[in-house]
Amino acid sequence: MNRFERLANLRNQSLDELIYSMGMSRDEVLAECESSVGPKIPLLQRIADEFELTFDDLLDGRIDEEWARNPELAPMFKAEEGSRLRTSLAVIRWIENHYGRQPTVSLTRALRIPKKALANPDQPVRLKLLGTLLKATRARGLSDSVIFEMGVGATDIPENAEILATLAKSKNPRQMFEHFFAEILSRFESNYEYRIDKCDSHSLTLRIRPLEQRILENGREVATDRSIAIYRWGVAAGLLKTMMPNAAAAIPIQFAGPHTRDELVRLDWDGRARETVNFPMRKTRVGPHEAEPSA
Secondary structure, X not given: OHHHHXXXXXXXXXXXXXXXXXXXXXXXHHHHHHOOOXXXXXXXXXXXXXXXXXXXXXXXXXXXXXXXXXXXXXXXXEEEEEEEHHHHHHHHHHHHHHHXXXXXXXXXXXXXXXXXXXXXXXXXXXXXXXXXHHHHHHHOOOOHHHHHHHHHHHHHOHHHHHHHHHHHHOOOHHHHHHHHHHHHHHHOEOOEEEEEEEEOOOEEEEEEEEOHHHHHHHOHHXXXXXXXXXXXXXXXXXXXXXXXXXXXXXXXXXOOOOOOOOEEEEEEOOOOOOOOOOOOOOOOOOOOOOOOOOO
């Protein structure tokens, strides 16, 4: 009972007021709390959900009072510019679809990503949020190809449907990407500079470079993170699928790293294209000054 009263008091409520606000029966709650076995799991889960606590933290009494009082996005993820939450939302949706709601809720609460943030896909966040979520998926043993498929699926979540609907009307892939970079990209992120290095009848090569300001904010390790690059290439392939549903593949040419800031990736859309790609990279690499000039 003391745990519940403590939580209620953090909101300047009495226990009775908390129970009433949650639409529960006072008599039933008190009976459970005063029983020899204590509150049942459904009641504990409702309280955990109400205060956005992990189930384990509630059971163990490890309550972050500031969070329980008013859940806010973790300071390390807050930003005025950079990514938008929608770039990370697709990863969260993927985790939920493949592992279920409860592991996803536990992850977002452990990372201090509140429900009100998840309801606002346009909220600015640091690139570090995407990197942290992808790192969490790596901890489950997910491969490069699965990270890529997450990116491909980013165009399918409901929060992005309206923004991307106009892309399917493009006359060709180059026009689509030019429109996306000029008019839509800012709704997703402003961490990188994108340039079309080459375009022909069946493929397009993108050069991607992190902005210096984002490197300073997030660190070079995050800005050139391999998982983020693979996820981003998946998003590019997913964009291509909006106008060519059966043909979208990304071929990695170069990752950014200590000796070069540029990534290079080729998008193919001929009849032999595949949704997934083989990693690690090809042995033959194209250096930052070896790509062919823009078409």
